[in-house]
Amino acid sequence: MDNYSRYFKKMLGYWDSVAIIIAIVIGVGIFRVPAEVAKYLISPYLIILAWLSGGIISLLGGLCYAELSSSFPKTGGNYIYLRESYGKWAGFLFGWTELLVIRTGSIASVAFVCAEYLRSFLSLDQSLIKPLAIFIIAALSFINIFGLRYGKRVLDAFTMAKVFAIIGIIVFGAMSKTGSVANFYSVPAAFNKETFQLFGLALIPILWTYGGWHENTFVAGETHDAKKTIPLALFTGIFIVICLYLAINALYIYLIPAGEIAKSNLIASDVLQILYGRWGKKMLEALIVISSLGCIDAMIITGSRVTFAMAEDNVIFNYIVKVNTRYGTLDRAIIINSVWAIALIALGTFNKLLFFTGIAVWLFFALAVSGLFVLRHKFPDMQRPYSAWGYPLIPAIFIIICIGLAVNTIIYYRVESFIGLSLVMSGIPVYALSKNMKQRAS
Numbered sequence: 199m200d201n202y203s204r205y206f207k208k209m210l211g212y213w214d215s216v217a218i219i220i221a222i223v224i225g226v227g228i229f230r231v232p233a234e235v236a237k238y239l240i241s242p243y244l245i246i247l248a249w250l251s252g253g254i255i256s257l258l259g260g261l262c263y264a265e266l267s268s269s270f271p272k273t274g275g276n277y278i279y280l281r282e283s284y285g286k287w288a289g290f291l292f293g294w295t296e297l298l299v300i301r302t303g304s305i306a307s308v309a310f311v312c313a314e315y316l317r318s319f320l321s322l323d324q325s326l327i328k329p330l331a332i333f334i335i336a337a338l339s340f341i342n343i344f345g346l347r348y349g350k351r352v353l354d355a356f357t358m359a360k361v362f363a364i365i366g367i368i369v370f371g372a373m374s375k376t377g378s379v380a381n382f383y384s385v386p387a388a389f390n391k392e393t394f395q396l397f398g399l400a401l402i403p404i405l406w407t408y409g410g411w412h413e414n415t416f417v418a419g420e421t422h423d424a425k426k427t428i429p430l431a432l433f434t435g436i437f438i439v440i441c442l443y444l445a446i447n448a449l450y451i452y453l454i455p456a457g458e459i460a461k462s463n464l465i466a467s468d469v470l471q472i473l474y475g476r477w478g479k480k481m482l483e484a485l486i487v488i489s490s491l492g493c494i495d496a497m498i499i500t501g502s503r504v505t506f507a508m509a510e511d512n513v514i515f516n517y518i519v520k521v522n523t524r525y526g527t528l529d530r531a532i533i534i535n536s537v538w539a540i541a542l543i544a545l546g547t548f549n550k551l552l553f554f555t556g557i558a559v560w561l562f563f564a565l566a567v568s569g570l571f572v573l574r575h576k577f578p579d580m581q582r583p584y585s586a587w588g589y590p591l592i593p594a595i596f597i598i599i600c601i602g603l604a605v606n607t608i609i610y611y612r613v614e615s616f617i618g619l620s621l622v623m624s625g626i627p628v629y630a631l632s633k634n635m636k637q638r639a640s
Contacts, residue, residue, distance in 0.1 A: 209346040210421040212431055215414040217350075217357040219435030221496040222410030224360060226311050226486055228443060229466035231407045232450055236460035238400040241385045242451045248397060249447050252404035253440030256411045258596045260436050261587050262567045263412050264429035268584040269573065271428065273419030274507025275412065275500070276566050283569030283576075286511045287629055292562050293508040294625030299555045301501040302535055305494055306542040309334045312490030319483040332540050338495050339536035342502070343529045346420060349499050356492030361442070363485050368445045371473055377452035384455055402603065407443070409559070411436050416500035425583040502531035512632040554618040557607045561622075564600035567593050 210218075232245075239245050266279045274289075281289030296302075313330035317323075322330075342349035371377070414431050418424040450459055453469050462468050466485075470478030506528045509519035519531045570586060570593050586593055608615045 207346070208420060208422045209350060210417055210427075212422075212427050212434075214350050214354065215417075215421055215427055215431035216435045216438070217354050218414045218417065218496045218500065219411055219431065220361065220438060221353055221357045221492040222413045222500070223408060223435070223439045224364070224442065224489060225308055225410075225493040226490060227403075227407035228446055229482070229486060229489075230464065231403045232447055233459055233462050233465045234403045235400045236456050238396040240456050240460070242382045242456050244393070244397065245400075245451065245456060246444060246447060248400045248404055249443050250440070251397075252401055252408050253436065253443065255401075255405060255596070255599055256408045257433070257436050257440070258592055258599075259563065259567065260411060260432040262570060262593045262596055263415055264432055264584045265570060265582060265586040265589075266566065266573075267415045267418055267428040267432070268425045269580060269582050271418040271421075271424035272507075273417060273503045274510075275416035275418070275504065276562060277504050277507040279566045279569050280562070281511065283572045284565070287626075288565065290508060290512060290629045290632075291622055291625045292565075293504050294628060295555065295558050295562070295622050296501065296504050297508075297535065297538065298624070299621055300559065301497065301504065302539040303542055303555070305335060305497050305501065305535070305539040306331070308490050308493050308497070309539070310543060312487055312494065315483045315486045315490070319480060319487060328543060331543050334491070334494065335498075335536050335539050335543075338491070338498055339532050342495070342498050342532050343527060345527050346499070349495060353492060353495045353499065356488055356495065360485070360489045360492055361438075363488065364442055364446065367470070367473070367485075368442075368449050371449045371453060371469070374473060376472055377449075377454075379452065381451050381453075381455050384457070398606070402606070405603070408439065411439070413496065413500045416503045419503070429584045498532060498535065501535045502528045505531040505534060512629070513635040514628070514632045554614050555621060556611070557604050557615045557618045558622050560600045560604040560607065564597045564604070567596050567600070 235245055235248060239248055267275075270278045270282060272278050277289045277293045280292050309331040310327070312334055313327045316330055316334075317327055338349075338352070341352055412432070414421075414435065415428055418428050421427050450465055450469055453472050454462065454465070459465055464482075467479060467482045470482045472478070474481055505515065506519055509515035509531075519528065519534070571590065573580070
């Protein structure tokens, strides 16, 4: 399969790589999750601190992934790092889980949300939500089949529109004099055992909202000067997201007291209604549709690269995943991911599947970053254009955080965690079958 890599063109630049991070991270969560956070933390200072903490944790992960991506600037991201650290079986289990649930389920979930808001924006019938979601995935997949250049143009356009729209809302809101600075002093920050427990619980939805900060590593093989571009884009993308998230939350608190934010299931809708009146609802719907489309497009681009990386080492996927030599794109991998995402929409079970795999996400993060220690031992003389800052302390802290979140998930969601781990382990017989087929072929 390595021979097919020559058909990959270096189509992505620095800002394309940054756009992938922003597009995936800023999906739909920031328009709703702040209300969930306010249910745990009623102090405005603690709310802002929690969002800043989530950004710092993501930045710690970015420091670790910068070394991994510069050491292995190949298409596949986590799959490559796990394979090089622990062997092909570890990479395959990650790729299998991504294909089965995490990636395709995320695409299906965001497409469903996008379809809901598009239906409302266009005042269409409720029965059209699923067909719209399916059409969105099919249309964006079709665009990407004909080359990365088209997919990245769509990605850049939607990402720029989203960022400028959010900045516009923040600036206008701050200048509107509609809110009150006194909201920031409404509840003093108290530090005690209960506060720390609630702070930890609030971080769970916050870190979910930051999810996707590492996605540009999946397309390293198609990025110009990936050894330098990917690490720099990681830092830039995460920094921009942190700034936007802090500014958005500050705007929410400025316009609505923290106690009232906790009661609002659609906080962004309430804020835009305060700022723009009856047009606020339509503006939010348009913003979420734009945000969702960019997010889906980016996930289609990155997800197909994981499937391709799996095909490099596994006979089963090698039979079905090829590079389209005419367009230099992974058309079959894109089709596989989109068809399964559409199937999840048709089945209507993707929300549950995503919830079940929460533990897998944190365990794979911990495994990938722990690979830094393994790789430095296995390949002491390897050229590392970027060395993880604060090694070994920073990687160790990030690993402990990931394990802590995984353990917390097991404690509070035992059944779901068991099902999630079972989904991961279901890849073992598939890997064994692929390995057996390869041995017979040789």
